[in-house]
Amino acid sequence: MVSLLKSVLNLPRVYKRIITVLIDSVFLVCAFGLSLMLRLDNVALALTENYWLVFACALPLIILSFIKLGLYRAVLRYVNMQAVWAIGLGSIISAMLLIGVSFLLHIGIPRTVPFIFMALCLLLIGGSRVAVRAIIGHKRWHKKTAVLIFGAGSSGRQLTTALSQGAEYHAAAFVDDDVALQGHIIHGIQVYAPSEIESLVIRKRIKKILLAMPSASRDRRKQVLNKIEPLGLQVLTIPGMADIVDGKAKLEEFKDVGVEDLLGRDPVAPRAELMNADIAGKVVMITGAGGSIGSELCRQILRLKPSKIVLFEQSEFALYTIDKELNEYKVTHNLNVEIYPLMGSVQRVNRIETVMKSFAVQTVYHAAAYKHVPLVEHNVVEGVRNNVFGTYYAARAAIHAKVETFVLISTDKAVRPTNIMGTTKRMAELVLQALAKTQQSTRFCMVRFGNVLGSSGSVVPLFRKQIKDGGPVTLTHPDITRYFMTIPEASQLVIQAGAMGKGGDVFVLDMGDAVKIYDLATKIIRLSGFSVKDVKNPNGDIEIKCTGLRPGEKLYEELLIGDNVEGTSHERIMTAHEVMLDWQILSPLLDQLDVACHAFDHQLIRELLLKAPTGFNPTDGICDLVWQQSSDSHSKSADIINLKKSH
Structure with a gap:
């Protein structure tokens, strides 16, 4: 039976419609014969040809009415309420046609026959379709993965409909906190309380959990994830409602739970007056425009409708990528903003000053920097050149070009730094603090924050890749902690903070x-459907390995120096009063640092960085790879000379 049904379902659409019409015709004949027998209780009388003449004339009209109602456009395996409505209305019309034809032919049929016929039509034609759908659905159901849907609201209900039409998952149960929904059946699926999840997983052989809470706050989603994380099942989430409405995603496009949901931190709505102050209608320049923060700043700034955006980036590919994306957005949203992609390095002072003057730049967001701690440790001179002198040259160019506002993107690693990267960023802050006092034309300010989720150096994408590859997940130390923020939130706060600066x-x-990275790795492993392999669970799936702190790496990041911190009018932005140097004192120090870099004198570079009020407290020796190679070469040469002398 099933194989025959499968053969029929594989026929071309036109043949399937013809077969359906023929089968429905047989059902209609049976329905009419049965209605006569039930009413007359006499088979011989039921076969009287006058009655069948009425039916023979009515049958083509009945079939035509079903066609007009769209019954044969409905796909059998996806019978829905529209098809049920067509069958019901068609059955009523069928009874009315029998009465009409009987009246026109002056052949009287028992008055109850049309009503019995109507009921039998509904039963036979409707029932046959339900049976076909049940047979197909039962076969497909066994091939699908059983999933539990957390959230029985409108999104969860829409999700079950989408799943029923797909070939991958079937919804085995709903779970919802709403007591009013618990115990009810929605779309044939029962709603349970969260306390029953563990037993549901066993009874219904649940393999995955789908989080259908696109409009819930991150704090609420964090609470839910904390409940289901110990189960060790993969948890997938549906896209946000805004993305679904905008057409950027579909309801059934599942994705891994975002780490922002694990943090449970809801962003604060940006203030329009602060967002627009330095951007709307102005010429805005972003250095490092192709980086993680730089590119998001570009996106946020474009939406605020500046007159021009100057993208300054040394990486050709990164510049091409962000320029293409911004121009596509500009065309799609019909924005009248000029976009200029310019290649260049902030270390070339003439280039950056010429750019600022040529485009009459009014606002600069300086995101260009080397930020990867171990890499800067291994490339000290380039780190100093780019982070310290690149910032100095950009700031000096801004003063000469009469730029109104200059905002430096700084880092939490500038606080009591133990590495070159943090120290150079603190030096960059000192440069801007000193320059701010030497003139009034350009307003300098710095915005300091920690790690951003999804950046090129973020641990989260690395963890997901390692889990996908079967592990192990690697981190440097079991006690290491970090602060995290999403890139869009960080960028919005940078823009708003820049507008609040006075100089x-x-x-x-x-x-x-602060987030303990070991705990974050554990959560991501469990929510990916795996267990952690450790001493307590030697048969687990994914092991977490600690590789040791890298050169210059700190266990705990700090955001402030001292306790001299004040709040601002924005709840997420604070201001810190830092130790600073006057330009007369800082300038000679920069000159010495410039000479030391030119001579690749790493010992002098370190002495000068220690001398500056940066709080530099290195945990490692000089890690520059070129310096180490040179030192090894000199050491080997000296050993060879001493060996020859001894002989």
């Missing part, structure tokens, strides 16, 4: 609570 301000973003 020389150091702003600190509220990053929430």
Whole structure:
């Protein structure tokens, strides 16, 4: 039976419609014969040809009415309420046609026959379709993965409909916190309380959990994830409602739970007056425009409708990528913004100054920097050149070009730094603080924050890749902690903080609570459907390995220096009063640092960085790879000379 049905379902659409019409015709004949027998209780009388003449004339009209109602456009395996409505209305019309034809032919049929016929039509034609759908659905159901849907609201209900039409999952149960929904059946699926999840997983052989809460706050989603994380099942989430409405995603496009949901931190709505102050209608320049923060700043700035955006980037591919994306957005949203992609390095002072003057730049967001701690440790001179002198040259160019506002993207690693990267960023802050006091034309400010989720150096994408590859997941130390923030939130707060600066301000973003990276890795492993392999669970799936702190790496990041911190009018932005140097004192120090870099004198570079009020407290020796190679070469040469002398 099933194989025959499968053969029929594989026929071309036109043949399937013809077969359906013929089968329905047989059902209609049976329905009419049965209605006569039930009413007359006499088979011989039921076969009287006058009655069948009425039916023979009515049958083509009945079939035609079903066609007009769209019954044969409905796909059998996806019978829905529209098809049920067509069958019901068609059955009523069928009874009315029998009465009409009987009246026209002056052949009287028992008055109850049309009503019995109507009921039998509904039963036979409707029932046959339900039976076909049940047979197909039962076969497909066994091939699907059983999933539990957390959230029985409108999104969850829409999700079950989408799943029923797909070939991958079937919804075995709903779970919802709403007591009013618990115990009810929605779309044939029962709603349970969260306390029953563990037993449901066993009874219904649940393999995955789908989080259908696109409009819930991140704090609420964090609470839910904390409940289901110990189960060790893969948890997938549906896209946000905004993305679904905008057509950027479909309801059934599942994705891994975002780490922002694990942090449970809801962003604060940006303030329009602060967002627009330095951007709307102005010429805005972003250095490092192709980087993680730089590119998101570009996206946020474009939406605020500046007159021009100048993209300054040394990586050709990164510049091409962000320029293409911005221009596509500009065309799609019909924005009248000029976009200029310019290649160049902030270390070339003439280039950057010429650019600022040529485009009459009014606002600069300086995101260009080397930020990867171990790489900067291994390339000290380039780190100093780019982070310290690149910032100095860009700031000096801004003063000469009469730029109104210059905002430096700083880092939490500038606080009591133990590495070159943090120290160079603190030096960059000192440069801007000193320059802010030497003139009034350009307003300098700095915005300091921690790690951003999804950046090129973020641990989260690395963890997901390692889990996908079967592990192990690697981190440097079991006790290491970090602050995290999403890139869009960080960028919005940078823009708003820049508008609040008066000159020389150091702003600190509220990053929430520090996150223990080991705990974060554990959560991501469990929510990916795996267990952690450790001493307590030697048969687990994914092992977490600690590789040791890398050169210059800190266990705990800090965002402030001292306790001299004040709040601002924005709840997520604070201001810190930092130790600073006057330009007369800082300038000679920069000159010495410039000479030391030119001579690749790493010992002098370190002495000068220690001398500056950066709080530099290195945990490692000089790690520059070129310097180490040179030192090894000199050491080997000396050993060879001493060996020859001894002989």
